[in-house]
Amino acid sequence: MGPSGCGKSTLLNVLAGYSISGSSGQVYLNESLRDEKQMANISCYIQQDDYVRDLLTVRESMTVAAHLKLPTTVSAISKASQVEDLLDAIGLSVHGDTITKRLSGGQKKRLSIALELITNPSILFLDEPTTGLDSQSCSQFVSLMADLAHNQNRTMVCTLHQPSALLFEKFDQIYALSSGHCIYQGPPDFVIPYFTERTIVCPPYHNPADFLIEVAIGEYGTDVLVKLADTTKTTYINGHNNCHLISGDQELQLENGTFLKNNNTADKKQPFKTKILNKPPYYLQAYHLYLRNVIMYKRNKVSTL
Numbered sequence: 001m002g003p004s005g006c007g008k009s010t011l012l013n014v015l016a017g018y019s020i021s022g023s024s025g026q027v028y029l030n031e032s033l034r035d036e037k038q039m040a041n042i043s044c045y046i047q048q049d050d051y052v053r054d055l056l057t058v059r060e061s062m063t064v065a066a067h068l069k070l071p072t073t074v075s076a077i078s079k080a081s082q083v084e085d086l087l088d089a090i091g092l093s094v095h096g097d098t099i100t101k102r103l104s105g106g107q108k109k110r111l112s113i114a115l116e117l118i119t120n121p122s123i124l125f126l127d128e129p130t131t132g133l134d135s136q137s138c139s140q141f142v143s144l145m146a147d148l149a150h151n152q153n154r155t156m157v158c159t160l161h162q163p164s165a166l167l168f169e170k171f172d173q174i175y176a177l178s179s180g181h182c183i184y185q186g187p188p189d190f191v192i193p194y195f196t197e198r199t200i201v202c203p204p205y206h207n208p209a210d211f212l213i214e215v216a217i218g219e220y221g222t223d224v225l226v227k228l229a230d231t232t233k234t235t236y237i238n239g240h241n242n243c244h245l246i247s248g249d250q251e252l253q254l255e256n257g258t259f260l261k262n263n264n265t266a267d268k269k270q271p272f273k274t275k276i277l278n279k280p281p282y283y284l285q286a287y288h289l290y291l292r293n294v295i296m297y298k299r300n301k302v303s304t305l
Contacts, residue, residue: 001160001209002177003217008159009127011177015157016045016125043123044116048131050108054101055296058092058111059083061100065115067288071278082118090114090144099299106137110144124148126158135164142170168209178216181229198231200224 002008013019015027017039027034053061066079074082087093090110095103100111109129116124126145130138142163145156149172160167168174168188176184184194191208195201200220202211218225279285 001163001174001212003213004161006177006216007180008161008177010180012125012127012157012159016043018045018125042121043125044119044121046112046116046124046126046129048127048129050105050112052100052108052111052115053292053296055099055299056292057097057099058087058103059096060292060295061111062087062114062118064288064292065118067280068285069118069279072280072284073278086114086117090117104137105133106141109133109137109141113144113148121154123155123157126156128159128161130160130163130167138164138167142167146170162213163209165207165209168207174212176212176216178218178225178229181225182232183216183225183228184212185232198224198227 010019014023017027017034017036020036029039056064062083063080066083070079070082084093084096087096090113092107092110092114095107100108103111113124113126129145130141133141145158148154149156171188174184174186174188174191175182184191186194188208191212192202195211195215200215202208214220215224215228
């Protein structure tokens with residue numbers, strides 16, 4: 001989270017392994033060194049723009065994705081059943097036969113997530129998913145992300161510009177950036193106490209998210225940002241992240257104005273390995289892409305030369 005140009009999307013791209021050019025350092029996954037080649041097997045990246053096929057129905061889009069991503073050992077009946085289960089879980093079952101260009105912005109965002117959930121990823125990266133949505137659609141979409149995280153044990157990592165107070169409270173962990181530097185990392189409930197400890201007082205009845213953005217753009221002084229960035233750096237000890245993280249078995253405490261987690265786990269250097277997902281052969285993928293294009297061509301009313 002942070003103002004425009006602070007480095008949110010760049011950081012998200014590096015974490016997801018989507019674009020790592022010009023970056024340095026190491027990324028750890030479950031305290032093990034991340035293997036970039038293995039990352040694609042357990043994660044997905046959903047861009048800000050919705051790249052859905054406007055001339056396909058919701059169910060057809062999901063079916064094509066299932067044929068392109070799932071191995072041939074999964075039967076067509078199992079794929080169809082998985083598609084229906086995902087549509088029901090994502091709240092699009094009643095719109096299964098709707099052409100995607102007739103969906104609302106929030107429904108297209110849901111479809112974008114459903115298309116990636118076909119491979120059952122553990123980590124979802126989303127680049128500003130609430131951009132262009134109204135308040136109701138934003139609330140429904142964030143509630144969906146919370147449900148995927150809390151009830152389906154998935155890690156949802158997204159960038160946000162300036163959420164409302166209600167949306168801000170729904171997140172478990174906030175990582176605030178200012179000009180590429182972290183000025184806060186922790187739960188949204190601790191934003192105001194954290195800055196109050198540093199004599200940065202939030203005005204009464206003020207949205208904590210707006211307050212955080214105001215601090216990030218330097219309305220409380222550029223020297224404050226330097227001190228916040230330096231304070232955040234002190235929580236990284238011996239290359240291990242000791243910032244305040246949220247989980248059921250971790251305790252949070254405010255000690256000397258800095259949140260710490262009670263964790264003395266030794267730093268592990270072994271790469272994080274996953275089982276490679278066997279995708280269909282290329283000729284089958286080309287076949288399903290051909291069928292998809294035939295359907296879209298028949299429905300395209302625009303004549304071309």
